[in-house]
Amino acid sequence: MNERQNGFPNSFLRGLAALGQGAMAAAAHTGQMVMFTGHLLWRLLPAWTRPRLIVQELYAIGVLSLVIILISGGFVGLVLGLQGYNILSKFNATESLGVMVALSLVRELGPVVTALLFAGRAGSAVTAEIALMKTTEQLSAMEMMAVDPLRRVVAPRFWGAVFSMPLLAGLFSLVGIAGGYFIGVVVLGVDPASYWGQIQQQMQPVDDVLNGVIKSLVFGAVIGLIAVFEGFNAEPTSLGISRATTRTVVLSSLSVLGLDFILTAWMFGA
Amino acid sequence: MNAQRGIEMVVGAFVLAGIAALLVLTLKWSDFGTSSVSGYTLTAEFDNIGGLTDRSPIKMAGVTIGRVSSIQIDPKTFEAVVTMVISSQYDNLPKDSFASIYTAGLLGAQYIEISPGGDTKVLKNGDKITMTQSAVVLEKIISKFLFNKAAAQ
Numbered sequence: 046m047n048e049r050q051n052g053f054p055n056s057f058l059r060g061l062a063a064l065g066q067g068a069m070a071a072a073a074h075t076g077q078m079v080m081f082t083g084h085l086l087w088r089l090l091p092a093w094t095r096p097r098l099i100v101q102e103l104y105a106i107g108v109l110s111l112v113i114i115l116i117s118g119g120f121v122g123l124v125l126g127l128q129g130y131n132i133l134s135k136f137n138a139t140e141s142l143g144v145m146v147a148l149s150l151v152r153e154l155g156p157v158v159t160a161l162l163f164a165g166r167a168g169s170a171v172t173a174e175i176a177l178m179k180t181t182e183q184l185s186a187m188e189m190m191a192v193d194p195l196r197r198v199v200a201p202r203f204w205g206a207v208f209s210m211p212l213l214a215g216l217f218s219l220v221g222i223a224g225g226y227f228i229g230v231v232v233l234g235v236d237p238a239s240y241w242g243q244i245q246q247q248m249q250p251v252d253d254v255l256n257g258v259i260k261s262l263v264f265g266a267v268i269g270l271i272a273v274f275e276g277f278n279a280e281p282t283s284l285g286i287s288r289a290t291t292r293t294v295v296l297s298s299l300s301v302l303g304l305d306f307i308l309t310a311w312m313f314g315a
Numbered sequence: 316m317n318a319q320r321g322i323e324m325v326v327g328a329f330v331l332a333g334i335a336a337l338l339v340l341t342l343k344w345s346d347f348g349t350s351s352v353s354g355y356t357l358t359a360e361f362d363n364i365g366g367l368t369d370r371s372p373i374k375m376a377g378v379t380i381g382r383v384s385s386i387q388i389d390p391k392t393f394e395a396v397v398t399m400v401i402s403s404q405y406d407n408l409p410k411d412s413f414a415s416i417y418t419a420g421l422l423g424a425q426y427i428e429i430s431p432g433g434d435t436k437v438l439k440n441g442d443k444i445t446m447t448q449s450a451v452v453l454e455k456i457i458s459k460f461l462f463n464k465a466a467a468q
Contacts, residue, residue: 097319103326111329140424151340212333219336238382239424242370250341258337 081274085195085203092200102205106167110213113166114159118217121154122146122224129225130233139229143240144247146225147218151248151257152313155218156210157305160264163210164297168272171202172293175276176286184277199277203269210265211258218257256312263304268297354381354403355440359414360394365425365450367416372426373399380405383427399427410434415448425450 092099125146133139175198178184184194222244229235248254272293279289364386373381381401389396401408411432418425429444438444 100323100326101319103329104322108325108329137419138424140419208330211337212330215333215336215340219339236372236379238370238372242368243424246368248340254337254340 088196088200098201102201106205107209118220119224122221126225126228140239142229144243147244150218150221155214156260159214159217160301171272172276176279180281199273206269207265211261214261271297359444363449364395375429408438410436413446414444416450
């Protein structure tokens with residue numbers, strides 16, 4: 046008995062079993078998420094019969110995230126301005142600082158950094174809220190009263206995330222460009238007309254701005270979906286709530302970065 | 316009810332600010348940077364302006380003294396007519412000044428450099444700089460160099 050437990054074939058088999066268990070759990074989790082998405086899809090439009098709820102979520106998810114988004118945007122812009130100036134001055138092309146800062150923000154950093162901060166600030170809060178509602182059986186109580194929790198609780202939060210993201214990302218980019226202007230023009234002495242002029246000439250409304258908005262809409266939908274799903278599917282214990290919150294942040298950050306690569310390859314590649 | 320109204324107003328402001336940010340990014344700051352230049356205008360004709368654009372700087376001895384305000388084609392001579400606004404503190408440019416288009420560094424943006432002449436009369440609002448030198452197009456120089464090489468052999 047003892048030698049069989051410690052022998053090579055047995056420990057190998059046990060490792061194999063653990064791997065299989067993990068894979069099956071992951072597959073089950075994915076399957077539940079797909080089912081949940083299907084259920085949620087049918088409630089997305091009916092949720093608009095009570096727009097007040099969506100407005101309330103826009104406040105809780107969007108407005109309350111403003112401070113962290115604006116401050117981070119400013120600092121990202123300052124850093125971009127400094128780094129860009131150091132690199133561009135080697136090529137005697139500091140006039141292009143504006144367009145470099147603006148394009149990196151509008152195309153990439155705006156949507157992605159906003160999404161990462163958004164997942165940490167708003168996504169985790171949504172998950173914890175819904176998971177606690179489930180733990181304290183508020184969701185079951187709603188069902189008893191023939192109120193559909195998916196429509197009353199989940200769908201408005203999803204919509205709030207979808208609409209907040211592009212607005213937050215736009216503000217992030219704008220504040221970042223202003224930060225780059227401060228470092229480049231006010232501190233380091235880049236020609237102000239070149240800073241704006243090059244942005245004007247080279248930034249395209251469809252290729253750059255619209256693609257950035259599409260990215261942030263997709264990120265908002267993904268983060269919203271993961272956040273409400275993890276909350277709705279959480280194990281109704283205090284440990285379950287903490288695990289669900291962690292999973293929301295980890296899963297949404299990974300999906301945002303992965304999706305960003307796919308979207309970038311589709312929009313700007315090839 | 317009042318708290319609800321307050322939230323709605325804040326959300327309205329948030330949505331407006333976000334849409335305004337996206338609009339500003341889309342419409343590309345239509346008027347930034349031009350309105351700050353005031354002074355008198357001069358024109359100059361060039362065969363080829365290269366990559367010169369509206370708002371390119373006008374420099375003298377390396378110091379920015381004005382901006383390009385518009386670029387058009389003269390319908391008769393088919394030359395580019397560049398209109399520039401020179402800051403009014405530099406109102407004593409000699410009449411026979413020379414305007415040439417240069418590039419800042421190897422990759423930089425193009426600008427107009429004005430070399431002052433020796434005339435005692437000065438350029439006034441609406442005057443034309445007659446002596447100009449066009450932008451240097453790198454490809455032309457390279458092809459000239461290659462053809463010279465080929466001819467020498």
